[in-house]
Amino acid sequence: MVAIAVRMCEWLRSPVRGVLLDITGVMYESGPDMGTVIPGSVQAVARLREAGIPFRLVTNETTTPTSILLEKLRGFGFDIKEGELFSPIPAALRLLKKENLVPHLLVHPRVEGEFSVGGGPASCVLLGDAEDNFTYANLNAAFRALMAMPKPRLISLGYGRYYKHNDQLQLDVGAFAKALEFACNVQCEIVGKPSPVFFQQALADMEVTAAEAVMVGDDIASDVGGAQGCGVRGVLVKTGKFTPSLLPHPTVTPDCVAENLADAVERILAEGVKD
Amino acid sequence: MVAIAVRMCEWLRSPVRGVLLDITGVMYESGPDMGTVIPGSVQAVARLREAGIPFRLVTNETTTPTSILLEKLRGFGFDIKEGELFSPIPAALRLLKKENLVPHLLVHPRVEGEFSVGGGPASCVLLGDAEDNFTYANLNAAFRALMAMPKPRLISLGYGRYYKHNDQLQLDVGAFAKALEFACNVQCEIVGKPSPVFFQQALADMEVTAAEAVMVGDDIASDVGGAQGCGVRGVLVKTGKFTPSLLPHPTVTPDCVAENLADAVERILAEGVKD
Numbered sequence: 001m002v003a004i005a006v007r008m009c010e011w012l013r014s015p016v017r018g019v020l021l022d023i024t025g026v027m028y029e030s031g032p033d034m035g036t037v038i039p040g041s042v043q044a045v046a047r048l049r050e051a052g053i054p055f056r057l058v059t060n061e062t063t064t065p066t067s068i069l070l071e072k073l074r075g076f077g078f079d080i081k082e083g084e085l086f087s088p089i090p091a092a093l094r095l096l097k098k099e100n101l102v103p104h105l106l107v108h109p110r111v112e113g114e115f116s117v118g119g120g121p122a123s124c125v126l127l128g129d130a131e132d133n134f135t136y137a138n139l140n141a142a143f144r145a146l147m148a149m150p151k152p153r154l155i156s157l158g159y160g161r162y163y164k165h166n167d168q169l170q171l172d173v174g175a176f177a178k179a180l181e182f183a184c185n186v187q188c189e190i191v192g193k194p195s196p197v198f199f200q201q202a203l204a205d206m207e208v209t210a211a212e213a214v215m216v217g218d219d220i221a222s223d224v225g226g227a228q229g230c231g232v233r234g235v236l237v238k239t240g241k242f243t244p245s246l247l248p249h250p251t252v253t254p255d256c257v258a259e260n261l262a263d264a265v266e267r268i269l270a271e272g273v274k275d
Numbered sequence: 276m277v278a279i280a281v282r283m284c285e286w287l288r289s290p291v292r293g294v295l296l297d298i299t300g301v302m303y304e305s306g307p308d309m310g311t312v313i314p315g316s317v318q319a320v321a322r323l324r325e326a327g328i329p330f331r332l333v334t335n336e337t338t339t340p341t342s343i344l345l346e347k348l349r350g351f352g353f354d355i356k357e358g359e360l361f362s363p364i365p366a367a368l369r370l371l372k373k374e375n376l377v378p379h380l381l382v383h384p385r386v387e388g389e390f391s392v393g394g395g396p397a398s399c400v401l402l403g404d405a406e407d408n409f410t411y412a413n414l415n416a417a418f419r420a421l422m423a424m425p426k427p428r429l430i431s432l433g434y435g436r437y438y439k440h441n442d443q444l445q446l447d448v449g450a451f452a453k454a455l456e457f458a459c460n461v462q463c464e465i466v467g468k469p470s471p472v473f474f475q476q477a478l479a480d481m482e483v484t485a486a487e488a489v490m491v492g493d494d495i496a497s498d499v500g501g502a503q504g505c506g507v508r509g510v511l512v513k514t515g516k517f518t519p520s521l522l523p524h525p526t527v528t529p530d531c532v533a534e535n536l537a538d539a540v541e542r543i544l545a546e547g548v549k550d
Contacts, residue, residue, distance in 0.1 A: 136409040140445045143437065147444060161458045162418065169422060170415045171458055178457040179450035183436045185525075 001090045011255035012272035013235055018208035019048055019055040019268065020199065020227065022217035023069070024238015026261050027057075028076055030165045038239050040262030042077040047265055049079060051273060056202040058086045058215070060158030060192045060222065062128035062173070063108040066090065086202045088157035088192030089114050092126060095155070095191060104145035106130050106138055106176075107157070124153040127180070127188070129173045139176065154180055158192040160222050164241040193219075194226025203232070214255075214272070216264045218242050225252035235264045286508055286530035287539050287547035294323055294330040294543065295474065295502065297492035298344070300515015302332075303351055305440045312515050315537030317352040322540055331477040333361045333490070335433030335467045335497065337403035340385040341365065361477045363432035363467030364389050366409060367401060370430065370466060371478035379420035380433070381413055381451075393503070399428040400455070402463070404448045407468060414451065421459045429455055433467040435497050439516040468494075469501025477508070483506050489530075489547070491539045493517050500527035510539045 023062055024030050028037045048055050055264070057080065062070060066087045073080050089111060096103060102120050105112060107128035115126065125142045146152040160172035177188045192198050210231035217223020218240030227234040236242065236254035239261070247257070258264035287437030299305050300322070303312045323330050334356065336344060341362045348355050364386060372376060377395050380387060382403035390401065400417045421427040435447030452463045467473050478488055485506035492498020504508040511517065511529035514536070522532070533539035 042534055130411075133412045134411040134414070136405075136407050136446070139409070139450075140443075143446050143450075144444060147437075161460070168415075169419060171411070171418050171454070175414075175418075175454035175458040179454040182453040183450040185436070226405070 006216065012268065016053065016214050016233075016268050016272035017205065017212040018206040018214075019053055019203055019265075020058050020213060020215040020232065021045075021055055021261070022193075022215075022219065022223050022240075023057050023059040023073070024061055025164060025218035025242075026216060026225040026237055027073065027078065029240065030163075032166055034072060034075070037076040038260055040260060044262045044265035045078055045080070047269060053268075053273065054206040054208070056084050056086055056206055058193060058199065060088060060129075060160055060173075062088055062111060062157040062192075063131060065111055065114055068110075083205070086198070086205075088128070088198070090199070091198060092155060092157055092191045096124075096126075101153075103155070104142060106133065106142045109133060121148070123149065124155050125180070126155050127158070127173055127177055128157040130176075131170075134171075134176055139179065143180060143183050146180060146186065152184050152186045154184070154186055156188040156190050156192075158222070159188070159190045159194065160219060162241065163219075165269060173178055193222045194229060196226075196230040199227060199230050199232060214268060216258070216261060220246055220249050220252050220254065224254045228252065228255070230249050237261060237264060276513060284388075287543070291328065291479065291489050291508075291543050291547040292487035293481040294328055294540075295333045295477055295490040295507065296320070296330055296536070297468075297490075297494065297498050298334040298348070298514075299336055300439060300493035301491060301512055302348065302353060302519075304515065305438075307441055309347060309350070310522040311376050312351040313535055315535060319399055319537045319540035320353055320355070322544060326544055328543075328548065329483070331359050333362055333468060333474065333477050335359060335363060335404075335435055337363055337386060337432040337467075338406060340386055340389055343385075360481070361473065363403075363473070366473060366476070366485075367430060367432055367466045371399075371401075376428075378430070380511040381408065381417045384408060394517075396423070398424065399430050401430050402448055402452055402455070403430070403432040405451075409446075409451055414454065418455060418458050421455060423460065423530065427459050427461045429459070429461055429463040429467050431463040431467075432507060433497070434463070434465045435468065435494060438494070444516060468497045469504060471501075474502060474505050474507060489543060491533070491536060495521055495524050495527050495529065499529045503527065503530070504531075512536060512539060 001015030027041045028035045101124045103126035104122035122145045156177040159174040162169045162172050213232045215232050216235045224234030224236050233255040235256045282407040294352045302316045303310045376399045378401035379397035398421045431452040437444045437447050489508045490502030499509030499511050508530040510531045
């Protein structure tokens with residue numbers, strides 16, 4: 001029993017100085033209207049704040065503008081500051097501006113207004129979780145825009161396989177990125193998880209190294225695998241899209257599997273925070 | 276110049292005893308209503324018949340029942356017998372029957388009636404070129420059907436990247452197969468081109484070997500590459516979805532590039548038919 005206890009805490013042997021949190025499926029379950037907060041999550045985030053452990057929310061949520069998402073989280077009772085939310089939308093906006101790109105948009109109608117589209121022919125296709133906007137006509141329009149580019153450039157806001165919404169699994173943006181990659185024989189650039197750049201921006205903002213951080217998420221590939229890919233420990237929670245059949249996973253072994261965010265934070269604070 | 280002429284005919288050094296023809300983009304261009312016949316194609320097919328060279332039409336067309344397709348070709352003036360048309364739909368029906376599979380269908384509304392769906396839960400997802408039926412809701416339904424199977428089984432009627440319709444390129448079934456493969460972490464079974472089984476069934480029906488046959492198509496991967504993959508020479512025509520930017524292709528080098536079907540048949544009959 002002692003051996004097991006030691007093994008259980010091994011991943012916390014080096015101190016935790018910053019935490020990265022996925023939002024959907026970790027802080028709340030998406031569902032009709034607003035979705036529902038996952039019990040204990042609001043208190044868990046408050047405990048991190050009280051313990052002085054910096055945290056950042058790293059989400060691939062692109063069906064809602066970040067301002068609305070922030071409002072929603074605060075409505076649930078989460079105490080989150082604006083700068084603590086990292087989403088692919090502002091990251092993509094920075095990329096478009098920096099490289100002076102004109103995007104052809106295939107995104108959710110709610111976030112179309114976030115992207116100021118310049119004039120001239122499109123120089124990239126920007127793909128988000130468009131949900132019902134993923135029609136054959138819209139996918140063809142994106143496909144043709146790529147084929148018309150001298151050098152097709154596909155930028156995907158995340159690369160997830162699927163997620164849970166209204167108690168059902170549904171296809172995520174990664175499946176549609178894959179379809180366009182195949183049709184146009186290109187490889188997309190990912191803005192968001194599991195892109196290392198995205199994780200590193202959040203780490204840099206907390207002023208902690210990858211080895212000092214822990215990521216908590218419900219997506220074994222994008223959250224846990226993505227974090228581990230850049231040296232961050234990955235905790236998988238059994239909420240959101242988690243199903244027991246996910247484990248063991250062919251390529252990703254979480255550093256820890258926790259019941260939920262409250263359990264994950266409990267473990268981190270009890271064992272992982274050392275001077 | 277002599278050296279070039281010799282090289283040009285090298286692919287015809289071994290005799291041609293059977294010809295495989297793609298339909299759309301080779302015999303006719305698809306378009307509004309019926310599409311338009313490609314000039315010289317009707318005569319080219321007639322010349323093969325007159326020369327006693329057996330041929331089979333190997334199509335991945337799954338938006339139309341084969342009976343309607345045959346009628347359409349005859350309406351254009353092509354002299355085609357029923358047994359000369361090889362399409363993924365009857366091939367898939369044989370597979371479903373042989374393995375006693377209950378399909379969840381994501382196909383074109385026009386061909387839904389071709390598949391008699393048995394009772395009980397779906398044991399495979401059958402994917403065809405569904406065109407506007409490729410909605411987010413329908414893709415999610417197929418995705419969930421796969422996720423509900425103890426061993427997800429995805430059968431795709433072809434695996435093309437794109438094709439030309441109404442003078443525009445549009446996404447083919449392969450892009451959507453790829454999306455579901457990615458989301459469910461499965462590999463699809465292909466019924467149709469470029470599956471070697473499909474080519475071999477047509478060859479066997481003509482009683483010719485792969486080395487004795489030539490495939491004429493406008494899809495460099497599915498037609499030319501697929502045929503070459505099972506030892507059949509592949510001729511690429513510059514009609515249909517052909518664009519000059521396709522060449523050189525990273526993985527496929529056609530045995531011959533012809534202007535159109537008439538040109539391809541001209542070359543085969545002039546140089547390739549020997550005793």
